[in-house]
Amino acid sequence: MALTGLDIYKLLPKTNCKVCGFATCLAFAMALAQKRVSLDKCPHVTAQAKASLESASQPPIKLVTIGTGEKRLEIGNETVMYRHEQKFCHPAGIGFVLEDTISENVLGQKLSKINGLSFERVGQTIGVNLVCLKNVSKNKDTFAKLAAKVASSTNLNLALCGEDADTLAEALKICKDRRPLIIWDGNGSVNSFIKLAKENNAPLAITCKTVEEAAELTDKVKQGGVEEIVINLKDKNLSDTIQDFTFIRRAALKKNFRPLGYSLMAFTEAAEPHAELAEAISYVMKYAGLVIIKNTEKEFVFPLLVARQDIYSDPQKPVQVESKIYEIGKVGKESPVLVTTNFSITYFTVAGEVEASKVPSYIVCCDSEGMSVLTAWAAEKFTPEKINETVRRLGVEKLVSHKKLVIPGYVSVMSGKLEEVTGWKISVGPREASGIPNYLRNWR
Ligand code: SF4
Numbered sequence: 001m002a003l004t005g006l007d008i009y010k011l012l013p014k015t016n017c018k019v020c021g022f023a024t025c026l027a028f029a030m031a032l033a034q035k036r037v038s039l040d041k042c043p044h045v046t047a048q049a050k051a052s053l054e055s056a057s058q059p060p061i062k063l064v065t066i067g068t069g070e071k072r073l074e075i076g077n078e079t080v081m082y083r084h085e086q087k088f089c090h091p092a093g094i095g096f097v098l099e100d101t102i103s104e105n106v107l108g109q110k111l112s113k114i115n116g117l118s119f120e121r122v123g124q125t126i127g128v129n130l131v132c133l134k135n136v137s138k139n140k141d142t143f144a145k146l147a148a149k150v151a152s153s154t155n156l157n158l159a160l161c162g163e164d165a166d167t168l169a170e171a172l173k174i175c176k177d178r179r180p181l182i183i184w185d186g187n188g189s190v191n192s193f194i195k196l197a198k199e200n201n202a203p204l205a206i207t208c209k210t211v212e213e214a215a216e217l218t219d220k221v222k223q224g225g226v227e228e229i230v231i232n233l234k235d236k237n238l239s240d241t242i243q244d245f246t247f248i249r250r251a252a253l254k255k256n257f258r259p260l261g262y263s264l265m266a267f268t269e270a271a272e273p274h275a276e277l278a279e280a281i282s283y284v285m286k287y288a289g290l291v292i293i294k295n296t297e298k299e300f301v302f303p304l305l306v307a308r309q310d311i312y313s314d315p316q317k318p319v320q321v322e323s324k325i326y327e328i329g330k331v332g333k334e335s336p337v338l339v340t341t342n343f344s345i346t347y348f349t350v351a352g353e354v355e356a357s358k359v360p361s362y363i364v365c366c367d368s369e370g371m372s373v374l375t376a377w378a379a380e381k382f383t384p385e386k387i388n389e390t391v392r393r394l395g396v397e398k399l400v401s402h403k404k405l406v407i408p409g410y411v412s413v414m415s416g417k418l419e420e421v422t423g424w425k426i427s428v429g430p431r432e433a434s435g436i437p438n439y440l441r442n443w444r
Helices: 005-009 025-033 048-055 103-113 140-153 165-178 193-201 211-221 236-256 274-283 298-311 344-357 371-376 384-393 408-423 435-443
Strands: 063-065 073-075 093-100 116-121 124-127 128-132 157-162 181-184 205-208 229-233 262-268 290-293 327-328 337-341 359-368 404-407 425-428
Touching: 005 025, 005 048, 048 371, 093 103, 093 157, 093 298, 103 140, 116 298, 116 327, 128 140, 128 181, 140 157, 140 165, 140 344, 157 165, 165 193, 181 193, 181 404, 193 205, 193 211, 193 327, 211 229, 211 236, 229 236, 236 262, 236 274, 274 290, 290 298, 290 359, 327 344, 337 344, 337 384, 344 359, 344 435, 359 384, 371 408, 384 404, 384 408, 404 408, 408 425
Parallel strands: 093 128, 093 290, 128 157, 157 181, 181 205, 205 229, 229 262, 262 290, 337 359, 337 404, 404 425
Antiparallel strands: 063 073, 116 124, 327 359
């Protein structure tokens, strides 16, 4: 758990000597708690206090990097139990398990489907992260052959799962440079997996049946020289797993219990696609860093990615688009001009409906600090003055031969004032974006 300013203050000399540049030790402690200053600015702190402060400044959940390059997956390093306390930092990875009992041909088809699982939503690209090859055949050659096929067919991150370290070692020779996650499936000896992960500088996931076992094993793995550890809990139902995940997260964040300060992962168990989707979303919300699923169909993967995108967005920073003029379709001098806010979801909803109307139009997005229409209006971020300033700044009058603006129905109350301020004729559009196609078709 991060130390508060008062916790830090108790460890400082309390002489208020000002050498650190702050008027008091308390002011310095507060700045340190907010990470605005480093501890070395105080030359008088004792070695003992320094050790305590440095240990407390370590992330309570270890960051784990799977893969390399731009597509690498970073999980862990979370600092809060609830998103509204600050934000969740590293979006949970979404991976797919493929067993080595399938043919190369089927494997190729599945990989090509998985590679295509990337979508645009509210101006962001959302996609999947990892392919996990599981050794079920118990055959070293088969596993190595399919590992080579996976490595050459996808640039997603990789994971190799099994109970025999020698079998995984053969496959690792092929894809070691990709820094795959090694997953010990809980059978056989963990020692050979620790050795394998250490020799290959790879992160290691350990499969455990209980939280207690996980705490013991992480210590053992760490002593074996592997720092990047992921905990996978097995033989549990969804409810028990969520309960254990919550316990582990709480122990790491609130009690600073180092043996449980690691990322969590889960394989979905449900066979029915809707049940699997619900299970995967539950893990994303509570508190898996990596979720490995079976279903590769777009209609099930997309909602999972949307849920992840929503959970991992910063609640204090609404997703926003640039404040500018957007052209939808082949616009001309006679095209309507719609005014709205720059909240991403608002813009993309309006843009989608304008596109559906087939009436080429301009959308002018005012900078409302990412707030939606009614919220921005209530917060005085979407006012007649602001709209006037935006319309002038963006030179809207040069684009069209008319002087008409369409505003959202929810802010019809500002139409009189807006007309006065801008000198443009104001039309009140529909309240809901779904009314836009019909409205635009009859705009003239
Ligand atoms: Fe306090 Fe250290 Fe700053 Fe002096 S230098 S005021 S002792 S925190």
